[in-house]
Amino acid sequence: MPNVRAWFSRLFGLFRKDRRNAEMAEEIQQHVDLLTERNVAAGMSPQDARNAALREFGGVEQIKETAREQRVWMWADEFLQDVRFGARMLLRTPGFSLLVILCLMLGIGTNAAVLSWIEGILIRPYPLVAHQDRMFALASTTRGADGNTGLSYPDFLDLQKNSTLFESLIVDRITGTSLSVGDRAERASGAIVTANYFDALGVKLFLGRGFRPEEGEGRNAHPVAVISYQAWKDRYKADADIIGKTQYMNGVQHTIIGVAPEKFHGTFIGYSFTFWVPTSMQETFDTTGYKLENRGERWIEGYAFLKPGVTRLQAQAELNAIAQRLENDFPDTNRGNGFQLFPLWKTPFNQAGNMTSTLAITMAVVFFVLLIVCANVSNLLLARSLLRRHEMTMRLALGAGRRRLIKQLFTEGLLLALIATAGGIVVAYWCRNALVLSFPSPAAGIVIDLPGQIDWRVLVVSAGICIVATLLFALVPAINASHVDISGALKSDGGGVVGGSNRSRLRSALVLVQVSLSFVLLAGTGLLLQSLQRMQNTSPGFSTDVIVSGADLFSAGYNLERAKAFHTQLLDRTREIPGVESATLARLVPFSYGVFSSAPLEFDGYQPAPNEQINVSYNEVAEDYFKTLSIPIVAGREFQRTDDENAVPVAIINETMAAKYWPGKDSVGQRFKAKDRWVQIVGVAKNVNYENKIELPRAFFYVPTRQNFFISNNLLIRTRENPGAIRAALAREVHALDANLAPTAPWRVKEQVDRKGYTHRLAVTLVAIFGGMALFLAAIGLYAVMSYSVSQTTRELGMRMALGARGADLLRLVISRGLRLTFGGIVIGTIAAFALTRWMGNLLYKVSPRDPITFFSALIILVAVALIACLVPARRAARIDPARALRT
Amino acid sequence: MAKEKPDLVYGTLDMLILKALQHDPRHGLAIADRIHQMSKDILHVEQGSLYPALYRLEAQGLIKAEWGVSDNNRKARYYKLTAAGRKQLAAEREHWSRITKGIGFVLSGA
Numbered sequence: 001m002p003n004v005r006a007w008f009s010r011l012f013g014l015f016r017k018d019r020r021n022a023e024m025a026e027e028i029q030q031h032v033d034l035l036t037e038r039n040v041a042a043g044m045s046p047q048d049a050r051n052a053a054l055r056e057f058g059g060v061e062q063i064k065e066t067a068r069e070q071r072v073w074m075w076a077d078e079f080l081q082d083v084r085f086g087a088r089m090l091l092r093t094p095g096f097s098l099l100v101i102l103c104l105m106l107g108i109g110t111n112a113a114v115l116s117w118i119e120g121i122l123i124r125p126y127p128l129v130a131h132q133d134r135m136f137a138l139a140s141t142t143r144g145a146d147g148n149t150g151l152s153y154p155d156f157l158d159l160q161k162n163s164t165l166f167e168s169l170i171v172d173r174i175t176g177t178s179l180s181v182g183d184r185a186e187r188a189s190g191a192i193v194t195a196n197y198f199d200a201l202g203v204k205l206f207l208g209r210g211f212r213p214e215e216g217e218g219r220n221a222h223p224v225a226v227i228s229y230q231a232w233k234d235r236y237k238a239d240a241d242i243i244g245k246t247q248y249m250n251g252v253q254h255t256i257i258g259v260a261p262e263k264f265h266g267t268f269i270g271y272s273f274t275f276w277v278p279t280s281m282q283e284t285f286d287t288t289g290y291k292l293e294n295r296g297e298r299w300i301e302g303y304a305f306l307k308p309g310v311t312r313l314q315a316q317a318e319l320n321a322i323a324q325r326l327e328n329d330f331p332d333t334n335r336g337n338g339f340q341l342f343p344l345w346k347t348p349f350n351q352a353g354n355m356t357s358t359l360a361i362t363m364a365v366v367f368f369v370l371l372i373v374c375a376n377v378s379n380l381l382l383a384r385s386l387l388r389r390h391e392m393t394m395r396l397a398l399g400a401g402r403r404r405l406i407k408q409l410f411t412e413g414l415l416l417a418l419i420a421t422a423g424g425i426v427v428a429y430w431c432r433n434a435l436v437l438s439f440p441s442p443a444a445g446i447v448i449d450l451p452g453q454i455d456w457r458v459l460v461v462s463a464g465i466c467i468v469a470t471l472l473f474a475l476v477p478a479i480n481a482s483h484v485d486i487s488g489a490l491k492s493d494g495g496g497v498v499g500g501s502n503r504s505r506l507r508s509a510l511v512l513v514q515v516s517l518s519f520v521l522l523a524g525t526g527l528l529l530q531s532l533q534r535m536q537n538t539s540p541g542f543s544t545d546v547i548v549s550g551a552d553l554f555s556a557g558y559n560l561e562r563a564k565a566f567h568t569q570l571l572d573r574t575r576e577i578p579g580v581e582s583a584t585l586a587r588l589v590p591f592s593y594g595v596f597s598s599a600p601l602e603f604d605g606y607q608p609a610p611n612e613q614i615n616v617s618y619n620e621v622a623e624d625y626f627k628t629l630s631i632p633i634v635a636g637r638e639f640q641r642t643d644d645e646n647a648v649p650v651a652i653i654n655e656t657m658a659a660k661y662w663p664g665k666d667s668v669g670q671r672f673k674a675k676d677r678w679v680q681i682v683g684v685a686k687n688v689n690y691e692n693k694i695e696l697p698r699a700f701f702y703v704p705t706r707q708n709f710f711i712s713n714n715l716l717i718r719t720r721e722n723p724g725a726i727r728a729a730l731a732r733e734v735h736a737l738d739a740n741l742a743p744t745a746p747w748r749v750k751e752q753v754d755r756k757g758y759t760h761r762l763a764v765t766l767v768a769i770f771g772g773m774a775l776f777l778a779a780i781g782l783y784a785v786m787s788y789s790v791s792q793t794t795r796e797l798g799m800r801m802a803l804g805a806r807g808a809d810l811l812r813l814v815i816s817r818g819l820r821l822t823f824g825g826i827v828i829g830t831i832a833a834f835a836l837t838r839w840m841g842n843l844l845y846k847v848s849p850r851d852p853i854t855f856f857s858a859l860i861i862l863v864a865v866a867l868i869a870c871l872v873p874a875r876r877a878a879r880i881d882p883a884r885a886l887r888t
Numbered sequence: 889m890a891k892e893k894p895d896l897v898y899g900t901l902d903m904l905i906l907k908a909l910q911h912d913p914r915h916g917l918a919i920a921d922r923i924h925q926m927s928k929d930i931l932h933v934e935q936g937s938l939y940p941a942l943y944r945l946e947a948q949g950l951i952k953a954e955w956g957v958s959d960n961n962r963k964a965r966y967y968k969l970t971a972a973g974r975k976q977l978a979a980e981r982e983h984w985s986r987i988t989k990g991i992g993f994v995l996s997g998a
Contacts, residue, residue, distance in 0.1 A: 031935070
């Protein structure tokens, strides 16, 4: 490159511009002097000689300008000049600049954080998994019933065999085990998966291999496992020879055949899995028994990859056809059973499904805030553009080109937007970390992984919207200037009645938009806050102070008989612990993430509607369950110790079940048939919440543990002592029964109840933060508009004052105009909110989406804020000195 | 200000300046004089276009400027050809002679 030096000198030249200009002037001066000398030598008088020389040379200044423009890199030169000038202009009005930058920063930052988070959870939730666009969740549905269940394994195999539109179908079922770490037990989560799991997902193992097809078959025939990268590093100390080594899990020695890659956490959003085992090991890992050959046991969380080019509707049609065939072939188990594909963001089995409504609302809120930000920034820029009209006309009059003015304003807008984007990125990262931090672990010992990386595309979009809006409105002064009749504009600067012109109408419209959006957000926030408060104050119907503990007998390899003996003795011993008021067993603790047992039921004297599949959930509990949890028995009796395997099978039903199947009759003493057994109803319990506080009342029943025994049970204790105090005593008792066992750390049901309400709290917190932000932004917008109109109408206000108006009159004039805008916005906002809050239905708890108190509070808050925003400029108006206002 | 009809073919001024600087460094007025003289008084360089052209050439790295002292002891900015300028001059000359030859053929043809 021969021209590198020239290039550098040019680049350098940009920064030596002032010297260059001086040189240029001097050179031309010299030239003119030489010409003058020559003319003098030719006999002219010095004055004539000089004039002639200047004439010959032409317009010195124009030449200088043309010469300057000739320089390459002219644009860069100009650009730097613009940047410097722009920075000076922004610094001259630091309040304005700060407000604009702050608004943009908050808008860009929060948007990017929240949208990235949503995108990470909903759209591409699984790092490393290929073709997530063709991946769908697969579940069973029951005709005429809401919700869905898992698939049964025989159904799954039939789907695999008979479908043609799927590339692959996989089984995924969350499970867990206790792994010993030194002398304590640690819970590890894993998944039971089909042998094709890793191949179908396109996940390449870090070490070893995935499952072979034959390893998915047989009953407990292939004890092999793939472990996670994290487990390999932490638990196995990154052992390079791990493949082929063994690990005891649930009492069976498993051979480790592979290590998953680092970023792969499994396909259950919200959990990081530690291990994967093939479907053949289902019985070993499922506390509820062997299910691989039972078509009625629906436990599988399925995923399907469509073949390229196949639509979800086509695939769904094929599934429907297969479901129809299975219904004909196996009416006992498959009556009313269908299969349904879900997009990943609606996955019914995991956290993402729970969060859909939260995220949707958050997204709407964030979008609103972005709109408010844009309206606000536009407003501020518009207000300033009017302030700068004088400057623009002046510059036009002095000979600046319009192109040049536009470029100048463009640069200023860009400067604002870029600073704000840089700030926005910082805010985005901060927000993202705050969001992830605020997500609690769902259960002790289970690591959570939410892929909330800041997505650059999202950042680009949010920043892009803001930048475009900024630039668009930044250019308004230039566009205005091109229409300005220069002499006219210079003469009269801002006359007008408060808020008369076209542009002030545009600004008023923007304020209207802002106020109405803010009102919607405020109303939404109010509704959510109110429902949150009601939710926290409402009891789920049982005592949440109950302490939960137990021992993981399943992982310890206990069989049913030993477990029965262990639990009976543990229960007796626990009841003897000082401070314990009562104790009981339950297979599932209410509000846990586990799934209640459920069974199709038949009744004496109840004729189900055609196609009605009566399927009711139940829990297996020991005597004193209702006493321990303080659930009132409204009829009949509580379970007793004598309700064991030698006695008649009994059940306690809830009020809803009693009212639905034995309306107007005494249900105690009636019978129903579940799992081929007639069960006698001995009591009716009050309705409580079973899984969360927002569920609707539903039929539910309880059966005695001793008649329906499972190896794993939770020990529930009612005591005035705290969990820490109980812990030592429990450890002693468990140890006395089995020296190798330790109890799980005791915790209160309350913790789990709170955890379950987390989604709701998260939504409320987010909406509350954004609602506050929107309020703040709307206040800024109002303030900017009012403050501007006051400064623009100083002359008019001064005139009014000179004509006898008092300060209080002007105060009233300005405030009333501000409030007119506010009320206009509120009216629009109320209509919009009425339409929009309906969609929050499932997040609202015992609050009407049109709750008048909430709407009224939102109105009061907004008016109060608007008053404050108008008061500052209004007071300024009231203090105007008419003499000075009229002179300027 | 009404413009005179330029007596130079558009785009040739740069070439003429390079040529005027071929042997000795000169200042602005001397360049104009030199072109006037070499053209046997036919071409008159408009001062208004001289300096823009000089700055353009300097920015392109074809000529280089430095302060010197003129014959009558005045400070003046002297321009001289760079290596790139020399190459450019040769190229333009070649280009020019081809063009004029072509134009000659066209004009003298039947």
